[in-house]
Each structure stands twice: as structure tokens, then as C-alpha cells.
Amino acid sequence: MEILNTLFTVQRIIQIGGAVFSFLFIVLTIQMYVQVRSVSKTVRTRRNGYIQMISFILVIISILLFLAAIFFL
Amino acid sequence: MSQLEESHSTLHSLCVRPNVQFDSQRDDETVLLSMRAHPVTLVPAFFSTIVFFILIFFLNFVISQLISVRSVLYINIFFIFFVFVYLWMQIVNWYFNIGLITNMQIIDVDFNILTFKEITRTELAHVEDITVKTSGFISGIFDFGSIYIQTAGSEINSEFIMIPHPARAAKIIEDILKQYGNS
Numbered sequence: 538m539e540i541l542n543t544l545f546t547v548q549r550i551i552q553i554g555g556a557v558f559s560f561l562f563i564v565l566t567i568q569m570y571v572q573v574r575s576v577s578k579t580v581r582t583r584r585n586g587y588i589q590m591i592s593f594i595l596v597i598i599s600i601l602l603f604l605a606a607i608f609f610l
Numbered sequence: 611m612s613q614l615e616e617s618h619s620t621l622h623s624l625c626v627r628p629n630v631q632f633d634s635q636r637d638d639e640t641v642l643l644s645m646r647a648h649p650v651t652l653v654p655a656f657f658s659t660i661v662f663f664i665l666i667f668f669l670n671f672v673i674s675q676l677i678s679v680r681s682v683l684y685i686n687i688f689f690i691f692f693v694f695v696y697l698w699m700q701i702v703n704w705y706f707n708i709g710l711i712t713n714m715q716i717i718d719v720d721f722n723i724l725t726f727k728e729i730t731r732t733e734l735a736h737v738e739d740i741t742v743k744t745s746g747f748i749s750g751i752f753d754f755g756s757i758y759i760q761t762a763g764s765e766i767n768s769e770f771i772m773i774p775h776p777a778r779a780a781k782i783i784e785d786i787l788k789q790y791g792n793s
Binding site: 551555558559562565566568569572573576578579580581582583588591592595598599602605606609610 | 628629630631632633676677678680681684685687688691692694695698699702705706708710719721722723724727729
């Protein structure tokens with residue numbers, strides 16, 4: 538019982554939840570970035586560069602959030 | 611003023627002679643018209659973003675009593691990022707769902723940032739009929755509607771949904787067909 542109590546503290550649930558959700562978020566943002574790159578080759582406009590850059594920054598932030606969930610929480 | 615002179619309207623959602631190229635563009639092919647959905651179609655996304663932010667604000671009062679400050683900070687950053695990504699996805703979906711009319715063909719790009727990308731091409735010579743449909747109170751106020759381009763034979767029809775100034779766009783497409791439709 539004591540082991541269960543230490544395993545499932547609120548803090549631990551937040552840590553595991555944060556890590557799982559931020560990992561899913563990495564997958565989502567990478568998929569987004571890949572799709573944006575793909576469509577940017579099909580339709581070329583002046584703003585494609587900015588859109589790709591912002592999508593890439595979102596991928597980096599999601600990776601940082603994942604690392605934060607593991608080391609910061 | 612000719613219908614085919616360069617012009618941009620409604621946040622670049624209806625542009626004549628836009629600065630846009632596409633992958634299979636031929637050397638003598640020029641993009642004459644580009645169409646996106648009216649920017650007002652993004653209002654629900656902006657509205658839900660605001661609702662999300664309000665929810666996060668009030669959620670803080672509840673969770674700050676249950677968990678550590680560090681966790682509260684992380685949850686806030688995570689949700690704010692989540693909301694921003696949601697809004698960004700909606701904007702990119704809007705931006706890349708585009709219809710292009712060139713002097714040779716009609717290209718309809720249907721794009722979803724997470725799932726699919728569909729490109730439909732139709733030669734101008736195969737276009738049989740253009741239908742403009744405007745319905746509803748909001749579309750009447752903001753002047754947007756859908757344009758359906760029917761083609762001959764087994765080719766897929768093109769649909770441009772919630773285009774600003776649909777009557778004007780249809781007139782421009784008719785002008786393009788008159789000028790380039792038989793070439």
C-alpha cells in the first residue's frame with residue numbers, strides 16, 4: 538500500500554501525464570511540420586518560409602516541454 | 611478597369627495575378643486568380659482560443675491549491691502552447707486551402723495540416739458550368755459564398771468553399787475562360 542501511495546502521488550501523476558502528453562505533442566507538431574513542408578512544395582507563396590519557420594519553432598518548443606516534464610517536474 | 615488587372619482583397623483571400631507558383635507549373639503558365647476562404651471563417655477558431663485562455667485562467671484558482679507552484683507553471687505553459695498550436699493549425703489550414711486558376715487549368719488544393727493533402731487539376735477547356743451559391747445570414751453580411759465548377763466527363767468537379775465576393779470571383783473565372791478556355 539505504501540508503495541502504491543508513493544507511486545501514485547499527485548505530483549507523480551502530473552509528471553507522467555506531462556511526459557506522455559508532451560510526447561504526443563511532439564508527434565503532432567512534427568506531423569504538422571512535415572505536412573507544411575510538403576504543401577509548401579506544391580503551392581509556393583511568399584509567406585511559405587515564415588510558416589515553415591514558425592512550425593519548426595513549435596516542434597522545438599514541444600521537445601523542450603517534453604524535457605521539462607521529465608527533468609523540471 | 612479590366613477584371614484581370616492585379617488586385618488583392620480581403621486579406622489576400624481573393625487575388626488577381628497573385629505572386630504564387632505551384633510545383634507542376636509549365637513555363638508558359640501564369641496564375642491568374644487565387645482564392646481562399648473568407649478570413650471571417652477563422653473567427654470561431656479565434657473565439658475558441660479566447661475561451662481556452664479564460665478556462666486556463668480560472669483553472670489556476672482550482673489547481674494552485676492542490677499541486678506545487680512548479681507544476682502549476684508547467685501546466686500553464688503547456689496549455690498556452692496547446693492553444694497556440696491549435697490556432698496556428700487553423701490558420702495554416704486556411705492559408706493552404708487554396709484554389710488557383712491559371713491560363714491553362716484550375717487547381718484545387720484541399721489541405722488538412724494533420725491528415726491529408728488533395729490536389730485536383732482540371733483543364734480550362736473541360737469546364738462546363740460555374741455555379742455560385744450564397745446562403746445564410748453571415749455570408750450575406752460578409753459577402754462570401756461557394757463556387758462550384760462542373761467539368762465534362764469523368765473529371766472531378768472543383769469546389770471553392772466560402773470564397774469572398776463569389777459573384778466577382780465567378781465573373782473573373784468566366785473572363786479567364788473566355789480568354790484562355792479554348793487554347
